[in-house]
Amino acid sequence: MSNEISDKYTISPHLIVFPLYVSMVGVGILTYERRVIEHAGYNAWISVMITGISMHFLIWMLYKILSSIDDSRDIVTINHKLFGKFFGNLINFAIVLYFVFGAFIKFKVYMEMIQVWFFPSMNFLPVSIVILLLVYYAVSGGIRSVTGIAVWATIISCVSIIPQVLLTFPFLYPMNLLPLLNHSASDILLSSKDMAFEYLGVETLLFLYPFVRTPEKSQKWAHLIMILVTLLYLMILILAFMFFTEEQLRHTIWPTLNMIGIFEVPLLQRLEYLAISLWFIKIIAGISIFIWAACRGMKIAFHLRPRISLIVFLTAITALSHFIIDHRTVERVSEIYSNVGLYFLYAYIPFVFLCVMIRRKLTGPI
Numbered sequence: 001m002s003n004e005i006s007d008k009y010t011i012s013p014h015l016i017v018f019p020l021y022v023s024m025v026g027v028g029i030l031t032y033e034r035r036v037i038e039h040a041g042y043n044a045w046i047s048v049m050i051t052g053i054s055m056h057f058l059i060w061m062l063y064k065i066l067s068s069i070d071d072s073r074d075i076v077t078i079n080h081k082l083f084g085k086f087f088g089n090l091i092n093f094a095i096v097l098y099f100v101f102g103a104f105i106k107f108k109v110y111m112e113m114i115q116v117w118f119f120p121s122m123n124f125l126p127v128s129i130v131i132l133l134l135v136y137y138a139v140s141g142g143i144r145s146v147t148g149i150a151v152w153a154t155i156i157s158c159v160s161i162i163p164q165v166l167l168t169f170p171f172l173y174p175m176n177l178l179p180l181l182n183h184s185a186s187d188i189l190l191s192s193k194d195m196a197f198e199y200l201g202v203e204t205l206l207f208l209y210p211f212v213r214t215p216e217k218s219q220k221w222a223h224l225i226m227i228l229v230t231l232l233y234l235m236i237l238i239l240a241f242m243f244f245t246e247e248q249l250r251h252t253i254w255p256t257l258n259m260i261g262i263f264e265v266p267l268l269q270r271l272e273y274l275a276i277s278l279w280f281i282k283i284i285a286g287i288s289i290f291i292w293a294a295c296r297g298m299k300i301a302f303h304l305r306p307r308i309s310l311i312v313f314l315t316a317i318t319a320l321s322h323f324i325i326d327h328r329t330v331e332r333v334s335e336i337y338s339n340v341g342l343y344f345l346y347a348y349i350p351f352v353f354l355c356v357m358i359r360r361k362l363t364g365p366i
Contacts, residue, residue, distance in 0.1 A: 010211050011147050013218035017225040018150035019208055022285040023201025024229050025157070027109045030275075032198050032233070033240040033255040040191035042176065042241050043183045045234060047191035052230030054192075055199050056223055058345055061353040062202075063219045066209040068356045073215065075206040075352075076300040082355050092301040095206070096294045098344060102200065103290035104317045105337050107131065110283045111321060112330055113254070117276055128321055131284065132314045138288040139295065139310055143211045146288045153285035160278045168259050172242035196345065197338040198233060201286070202226070203345065207293040 036044040066073050069081070075095065079088035111124055111131075138149050205222065212218045240255045252258055260275060291313055295306040324333060 005210055007213065009142060009144065010213040011144060013212055013214055014221050015147055015151070016205075016208065016212055016218040016221050018154050019147055019204060019285075019289050020202065020222060020225050021154045021229065022150045022282060023204045023289050024199050025232065025282075026106050026201075026286050027113060027279065027283065028198045029233070029236065030113070030254050030256040030279075031109075032195070033237055033249055034252055035194045035197070036191050036237065037246065037249055038191070038194065039187045040183045041187075041246055043181060043188060044191045044195070045237055045241070046188050047195050048230065048234045048237055050188070050192045051195040051199060052226065052233070054196075054346075055202055055226050055230075058202060058349055059205070059219070059222050059226060061349055062205045062209075063216070063222075065349070065353055065356050066206070067216060068360060073210045074296075074300060076297060078352065078356070082352065082359070089301050092297055096297040096301070098340060099204075099290045099294040099297070100313050100316065101337055101340070103287045103294070103313070104320055105334055106283060106286045106290065107317055108321050108324060108330055109334065110279070112327065113276060117257070117273070125318075125322065128318055131287075132318060134284050135287050135291060136310060136314055138284065139292045140307070143208070143292065146285070146292050149281065149288060150285045153282040156278050157282045160275060168239055168243055168262075171262070172239065174242055176242050176245065177238070193342065194338075195233075196342050197334075199229070200338070200341040200345070201289075203341075203349070204289055204293050207296045 036047055040047055065078060066075070069077060076088075076092050079091045082088070083091060107128075111128065114127070115122070115124060138145055209215050209218075236256060240249060240259060243259050244252065244255060249255060257275065291310065294313055295309040298304045298309040299306050324330060
């Protein structure tokens with residue numbers, strides 16, 4: 001069955017950078033420094049580079065997989081053709097749940113940050129409903145609406161977070177980076193594994209691809225945004241290394257916020273409050289991309305109307321956020337998502353890539 005998409009629902013190849021950016025860069029950029037130093041210490045900058053390079057190989061695999069089908073270009077159809085309708089739909093449903101899970105993690109971590117930094121005793125159910133209503137509005141408009149929000153989210157995050165972090169320059173101690181290589185290769189690889197969590201979102205390409213006009217032209221843009229995201233993570237990590245001692249960094253939950261929190265600006269007073277507030281649209285965009293992908297998967301695999309899927313998923317996220325409250329539980333749930341995402345990226349995608357290449361070799365185009 002062909003799933004041709006009208007041009008009026010597609011986006012230009014260069015616009016792929018915006019949904020990919022908001023998918024990969026979330027509130028994790030405010031906290032990841034503490035996690036990646038756990039094994040490799042201040043040599044974790046090498047881990048960031050290793051993970052970033054591996055992501056380029058995964059992007060290459062994703063484009064090879066998605067361009068392998070003649071009559072349709074989505075992961076749902078590929079799973080049907082490779083594994084049959086029954087097992088293919090089991091995998092497709094697991095992928096849908098994975099994207100909903102990712103949207104919940106983005107939502108919950110941001111809500112927790114608002115609670116800690118702004119309103120510790122506030123009832124967050126009304127706030128949750130308002131945020132998810134905005135997500136409902138964005139996803140209901142389709143991929144063009146979601147991409148439009150992603151464009152604004154990318155611009156706002158770049159013009160806010162990066163200049164604020166650069167204000168730390170007078171307080172940096174470059175000698176913190178020495179010695180440069182005092183950890184084993186296994187420690188650096190373990191930190192690379194932890195760093196992979198920050199890149200989760202690149203797999204949204206599995207659903208974005210058919211909505212890109214002349215999608216083969218978008219590959220260079222996907223690689224470009226991956227380079228920029230890697231450089232962003234690397235820059236903020238090195239600044240954090242020069243700002244904090246290693247012991248301080250191990251006990252700081254939000255290092256990026258703490259770095260910019262030392263500055264006071266007239267009227268605003270605290271820059272970290274501005275950063276969290278501006279990050280609001282970024283979170284809306286990130287959640288919207290994941291929920292849109294999940295609704296798209298349900299529509300193709302199970303012929304369920306996206307509006308129904310959207311309501312069910314947002315209701316589930318609201319219910320889950322009501323039961324998962326304390327920070328330790330949020331961290332454990334995030335760790336589960338990280339582990340699942342790691343297998344998704346480094347096991348499922350290479351496995352499907354091998355299956356597609358072998359089948360093309362044996363029987364021709366799929």
